[in-house]
Amino acid sequence: MAADNHKNQVYIPSNFFSSLRIAITGLILIIKNERNFRIQLFVATCIGLLGLFLDFSHQDWVSIGLLVALVLISEAFNSVVEALADTISQEYRVNIKYAKDVSAGAVLISACVSILAGGLIIIPYVLEYLRTVGIIA
DSSP states (O other), rough: OOOGSOOOOGOSSSSSHHHHHHHHHHHHHHHOOHHHHHHHHHHHHHHHHHHHHTTTHHHHHHHHHHHHHHHHHHHHHHHHHHHHHHHHSSSSHHHHHHHHHHHHHHHHHHHHHHHHHHHHHHHHHHHHHHHHSOOOO
């Protein structure tokens, strides 16, 4: 048995650029269809602008980027779980509820960790800026 026999033959991309197009389509779809993803992208953009204004260090940019990615990836997987669960059944099923709840919980954990870690990164920059402009001593 060939290694790829388990895959759906209709959806196998023919080359790298086909795979890339599919991935970009997926990003467009999640931005278009998922309100929470759009909110998270907006927050990420605001943090990025704040980072430009406060002149984050290279290491802090990397850290913030990983935190943003953690939240966005968690949200994307949550959307996948919800879509697959809704495809399986629209009726109430305890296992589907469990999968959706756990998936949403994972997003919550990633968001909370990102807020806490992001705060630890950003607050010193904000305090330094406030000292620089004379708002605090």
